[in-house]
Amino acid sequence: MATQAPITHFTGTRVAIVTGGAQGIGKAIALRLAADGFDICVDDVASKIHLSKEVVAEIQQLGRKAIALPYDVTKEQEVKEMVEKTVAELGRLDVMVANAGIIQDHLNSVMEANIDEWESIWAVNVRGTVLCYKYAAIQMVKQNPGGRLIGASSICGLQGFANAGAYCMSKASVRSLTQTASLELNKHKITVNAYAPGVIETQMKRYIPKFNGRAGIRSALDRIFDQDKPGMKGMSIPEQVASLVSYLASPESHFLTGQTIAIDGGLVFN
Incomplete structure (x- = not known):
């Protein structure tokens, strides 16, 4: 049995x-960790660099150092460079929040699966998380002592939802990877955990017509907006997820590892 x-x-x-x-969610996490006293690397794809720089400016107003990087988490060399650039500019790396992810635009069943589309989702949500865990862990082991790896799973990683197989598979993979990595890295004083949001206000609103407009889908959104079900009402906001990440990144969470924690108003029980 692994020790703490x-x-x-x-x-x-x-x-x-x-x-x-x-x-x-990523922006909310970056701002919350900055408020907690972290210096922050804000990474996102090159097309969003102007937004990343705006987040950096907000972090600097909080009195913390911050940099904006345009690296693609699906590309191994870029993830390696992201970690190296962060260490060069900010001095070290204590927490990796592998938050980048995408959701499928077209709901379809397994019988209708477009494998190219499904693999594009896995590239970001699975490959990207693996690479972030890999290169962050290498740096944390090198610098000592310890660190925090935090991944983005989902309630869809805790329970399957019809016609959302590509996304559900990817987020279940994050959960599995988080368990495996926690066992491997515990000896290096690195904890590995994941957060599993439900439906988030800013991120999911545009998908409501797609979920509710297709016959036969008993989706998370159908359940959320069933006002007769206690504990399943409405959407959460990014700041609520950021509060959980704040704890997972803190020294106080040192005895918590290998867990994927739902933050969804009781929609799915883990």
Whole structure:
């Protein structure tokens, strides 16, 4: 049985990378960690660099250092460079929040699966998370002592939903990877956990017509808007997810590892 990862004794300024940090949940996480005293690397795709720089400006107003990087998490060399650039600019790496992810635009069953489309989702949600965990862990082991790897799963990683197989598979993979990596990295004082949001206000609103407009789908959204079901009402906001990540990134969470924690108003029980 793995022993607990002891609380880190590092007392200097801690540094976090947040991928997909230009908007939505990623932005909320970056701002919350900055408020917690972290210096931040805000990473997102090149097309969103202007948004990333706006987040950096907000972080700097909080009195923290921050950089904006345009690296693609599906490309191994770019993830490696993202970690190296962060360490060069900010001094170290203590927390990796592998938040970048995409959701499928077209709902379809397994019988209708477009494998190219499904694999494009897996490239970001699975491959990207693996690469972020890999290169962050290498850096954390090198610098010592310890660190935090935090991944973005979903309620769709805890329970399957009809016609959303590509996304559900990808987020279940994050959960599985998080368990495996926690066992491998515990000896290095690195904890590995994931957050599993339900439906988030800024991110999911545009998908409501797609979910509710297709016959036969008993989706998460159908259940959320069933006002007769207690604990399943409405959507959460990114700041609520950021609060959970804040704890997972903190020294106080040193005894918590390998977990995927739902934050969904009781929609899915883990």
